[in-house]
Amino acid sequence: MDKRVNGGGDKKKEKEIETQERPRIRMPRMLRTRVIRQVGEQVNLVIPFLGKPKPVVTWLKDGQPVDTKRFNIRNSDNDSIMFIRTAEREDSGVYELTVKVDSFEDKAALTLQIVELPGSPVSAKLVDSWGFNAALEWTPPKDNGNTDITGYTVQKSDRKTGEWFSVLEHYHRLSATVSDLIMGNSYAFRVFAENQVGISEKGTVTKQVATILKTGIVYKPPQYVDHDFTEAPKFTTALNDRAATVGYTTKLLCSVRGSPKPQIEWMKNQMIIGDDPKYRKISNQGICSLEIRKPGSFDGGVYTCRAKNAQGEATVSCKLEVKQVIIGEAEKRK
Incomplete structure (x- = not known):
């Protein structure tokens, strides 16, 4: 009687082994490199896998278990879904998925980068004005929106009308000369930072204005000590x-x-x-x-x-x- 019972147990084990399948994650090609989303967007990552019986699934963010209050994890027999309703900058990081069947497991990692508009340049100043030209300088923003700054937009405003017009777009340097200004007018300038999301919501305005003098006015230039530009x-x-x-x-x-x-x-x-x-x-x-x-x-x-x-x-x-x-x-x- 004991032999029959043991024999039935052995057959059951053999059947379980036959129906076992080692876990394997099938990472979609689009998730193999950096995944970039904007602040406020939904994040819905679906990662298929194989394995029998149903694998045990775990997620880590930067080596720590994910916060189930921020992330909605749904697992089925053949895939795992990580869902974020409204992405925030703090959600950026390296995520690791592990699927495990008994002593066998497979792992895969992906990098999630949440980006947004950059901040305004820290400062902008009028360096000099001569003839119909004005020289400007500015400094990069403290907050790049969690992605590289790709350029700057420079605008001018005639103080008579107060309207702003773009004179440079997608400009990569931190200084510029604005030309073709109109004689007799005074101008203010402002600079916006740009990244892959767009331009900053606000521009940084120069404190000084450039005044283009009219012809016929005797202008006595101030005496400057030669400046060392090195x-x-x-x-x-x-x-x-x-x-x-x-x-x-x-x-x-x-x-x-x-x-x-x-x-x-x-x-x-x-x-x-x-x-x-x-x-x-x-x-x-x-x-x-x-x-x-x-x-x-x-x-x-x-x-x-x-x-x-x-x-x-x-x-x-x-x-x-x-x-x-x-x-x-x-x-x-x-």
Whole structure:
């Protein structure tokens, strides 16, 4: 009698083993790189998986269990859905999904970046005015909207009408000369910051106005001491820490000013990057970029941009983390 009972138990175990299937996450292609959403938008991430019996599903955000008050997680036999009704900046991070059947498990990670409009430039000032021209300078906003600043919009306003007109759009530098101003008028200027979402809600207005004098008025220019325009390098936009995926090209960006024009060097872990074809280095009008082509896991580390001229030097650094796409055991056997 005991043998019959044990025999039935063995057959049951064998049947359970036959119906078992190792878990495997089938990450959609669109989620394998950085997922970008705007503040206020819904986030609805559907990730299919395989596994029998029904796998145990867990989600982590930056290594910690997700807050079920902020995130709605729904799991079925073959997929998991993470839903955020109204996205906030704080929802940005690296999310890891784990599916587990008995002692077997599979994991996959994705990066979620929640972005919004940038803040206004910190300051804007009228540097000089002459003839029919005005020279302006401004500084980047403190808040970039959680994404890179892509340019600036500059507007002018005739004090007689008070109407604003754009004179420069998608402009990348932090200084500009506005020309073709009308004789006898006075002008104020304002600057908006731009990112991939759009332009800042408010512009930063210059405190001073530029007055274009009429012909015939005797103008005695003030006496100025010759100004030394040389300037040590100064980074106006720093590098941001980034996460990349193995095999997917990524780019690091920063901006610098200085006179004379600084020489730019890129370093990885304090070692100068030479003419390695894996890297593409571009420096144009103060915008410095380093493109890392199809990075491997060994390309992670601390990257530094160094700018130097006769007046001095400056550096900015960031950490690049290169994540490996985890392939399930079943897919490896294929």
